[in-house]
Amino acid sequence: MSENPYSIGLDKNPANYQPLTPIGLLERAAAVYPEHTAIIHGSKRVSYSEFYARARRLASALVSRGIGPGDTVTVMLSNTPAMLEAHYAVPMTGAVLHCLNTRLDAPIIAFQLDHANSKILISDREFSGLMNESLALAKAKPLIIDYYDTEYPDAAGPALSDLDYEAVLAGGDPAFTWRTPPDEWDAISLNYTSGTTGNPKGVVYSHRGAALMCYANTIATGMGKHPVYLWTLPMFHCNGWCFPWSLSVVAGTHVCLRWVRAKAMYDAIVDHKVTHLSGAPIVMATLLNAKDEERREITHRVAFNHAAAPPPESVMARMNEAGFALTHLYGLTETYGPATLNEWHSAWDDLPKPAKDARRSRQGVRYPALEALTVMDPVTMTRVPADGETIGEVMFRGNIVMKGYLKNPEATAEAFEGGWFHSGDLGVLHPDGYIQLKDRSKDIIISGGENISSIEVEDVLYKHPAVAVCAVVAKPDEKWGETPCAFVELKPGTSATEEELIAWCRERLAHFKAPRRIVFIDVPKTSTGKVQKFRLRELAKDA
Template sequence: MSQNPYSVGLDKNPANYQPLTPIGLLERAAKVYPEHTAIIHGAQRTSYGQFYARARQLASALAARGIGPGDTVSVMLSNTPAMLEAHFAVPMTGAVLHCLNTRLDAPILAFQLDHAGSKVLISDREFSGLMGEALKLAKAAPLIIDYHDKEFPDLGPPLSDLDYEAFLPAGDPDFAWRMPEDEWEAISLNYTSGTTGNPKGVVYHHRGAGLMCYANTIATGMARHPVYLWTLPMFHCNGWCFPWSLSVVAGTHVCLRWVRAKAMYDAIVDHKVTHLSGAPIVMATLLNAKPEERREITHRVAFNHAAAPPPEEVMARMNEAGFALTHLYGLTETYGPATLNEWHSSWDALPKPEKDAKRARQGVRYPALEGLTVMDPVTMTEVPADGETLGEVMFRGNIVMKGYLKNPEATAEAFSGGWFHSGDLGVLHPDGYIQLKDRSKDVIISGGENISSIEVEDVLYKHPAVVVCAVVAKPDEKWGETPCAFVELKPGATATEEEIIAWCRERLAHFKAPRRVVFVEVPKTSTGKIQKFKLREMAKDA
């Protein structure tokens, strides 16, 4: 057999092959548009030249402390300039960025610090009390760098004597940052809620993050110099990779510490925001704003929304308010959005029920994803494309995680059969669009955050008056979904809804606690299994 002539003497070399990574995108933006505003935060303005220099300074200062490949740098930060700088600086050293979820409680945060082996912790003063508790529980003893946000000077006491702005000058703004030797190297670590036990650490690689930068700008219609409002937490899937993506088009990051109506309207109007992302709670906050909080939006704003599609009434109100909606779907394991409801202009003329049905679908694969389908998870065969046959939604491609950190069993299970198993149940339509129908793991998505129903049930079962309980998702206009608990009390025992909710809030992060408790005989099968499908229907009217 003759040798392929296109392989002879045509090898990879430094001139024609470089590992994919998002880091170099900031370098390009800084060289091409050094004076263009990269970050707006209150009265602060940071140009791309300054952004790149500060990221290199932080990287250099970290490297001087011995941080490099294989190390983990954890950050407990809001959507602030420091969070954006960390997204570039940490991987510039070869280390891995671990963004902590600011809504979690101290024991879970302590677990993550230990599991990740955190060498450095950059912590915002708003969370000093919480992180102080977590550090007391953790075995890890990271170098702590205190971030004092000058735009919000009274948030709390310092967690450390080492101040972020004092730490940066120790670094070199011309630092020769490290290009990954292999694009498969880890770039970030994100923890996802599991249905049992501790959360799993999802590992992203440089290749996937780099490809997401191009995919995000294409999927969301970003032209040169977009203005992006940070309503999506950057700790969530690395902000769907948008902290890196905006450098592709030299966009402006508008930081937002808290998702509040007036701040959003002011930012949109004052800075001519072109894009934002978020869960249904962001829509609800905008639409339910008080008259004195609102401002007239005279330009169209692209709103990328995930989770379940909002009701038609909400979409109509968002459109009237000046927002153009794009429906995305994905998981932590897929770097955030991995599907896109690509809208066809011909669908605009459809009758309302048919149009609504089209909008309810999660759509087709993202530009950077190679495979998306719905399969029987046992036989690994694709379900009929009839829009009715249930199967598991599966992904394959370069924007699927490396795997779960220190958990080979869970990684092997997730990748069984050569596809990533999402755990979500859905159908495949004749035109190839997928649609979710249920979550096989009973995870409740509230405000874009995952809540394990089993975790909440474990707390309920510890209440002395509870004999049987089950937690399901209750549709919520503001949060998308909230936990609804169905509780059977022990004979002769008494408890009130307020008491049960307070019990949970004392033992869980507050957003995980049930918003509604229904005292009822929990429906079960003949073998004693709780029938959650019945409870989901009951929760709608609870």
């Protein structure tokens, strides 16, 4: 067999091969559209040339403080300009960006600071109390930079440091020569799972995966040139599904939103002609349940990318009437956010309502940047029949699957067993190739887009002196998507009220993890004593 002529003398060189990275997308946007508005935050307007210069200033300031390849820069920030700047500045230094979830409690934050070995912490003063508590628990002692949001001065707590964010940037070089990663497989960011089984796992993203997500996001969500994107999705969640980087592809405008509140959303959508936003069902509920005085008439169509469980048909109809075009996405922290989308066919518009609703409830097909998506038997690693009935595990393969779990080779090997990423989600494969979730193998409750472990909540309930048996399942909720519902058997001769047990949980858990409902019953079990959660899920619907 003769040697392949296309492999002779046609090697990679700097002229024809550069590592993929999203950092250069900001440089291009600033060069092509320097005066176009990149960021809107309150009364503040930032052009692309200013955005790029500020990111370079921050990168320069971080390098001058010893940050470089292999280091971790942690940020505790809301959806503000500083968060967007950090998404470019930190990887410009070769370091890794670690975004903290602002809803977490102090022990979990302390664990992440230690596990990530955080060298610098940029912290919004809104969270000073929580971060002060977290830092007291952590072994890591990062250099702290305080971010004071001049647009929302009332949100600021006390300073944690004598280093102010704007002063730090003022000392940075706006012409800083940033670092292209020598290898596109280098880490760009670190995102922690919700710790549903033990401590959270650190999910590592690569420059390559993040760059490919940028192109996939713009295609999947129908973004043309200069979209206006409202930040209702937390940027700390999967790096905002990579949209902080994606908008630079099309020189879009980021409309920052410190708090997801109805009036602020309606005002931003109307005043800035927002074209796109993303979020969980809680964002829909906030919009639809707004008071009359908070509402504004939306006269243009707004693309809404929603994840978690599909909302009820009634909610989708109301969103459509309000001016929103919905696209259902599904993914995990380990897949950079969305890895599937429910690609809608125009022919389905004419289907009877039950058939149409059935198609809307599916998670869909693979994202443009994903190479393979299927449902398999996790033991035999064979694909389940495409009959819409046989349940298996949803699995992914491609460049938008994480590098692995930081400092956890066992969990990484388990997740990638058989050459596929095992999602842990159970679903079916339909004849047309669309997947649909049916259950979660670890009984995860998704509330407002955040994962809650039923086991974690049960452990807290079991510590109450009156609780003999308990089980926690998801209760459907129009606002949050799902909320924890606990079924409890009390010990003989003891008593406890619903209010008492909810308060008990709220004292020991992040508040969003606490049950909203406690039901006192004889918890149904199998003959071997295993709790029958499938029965409890049915009961929870009417609880």
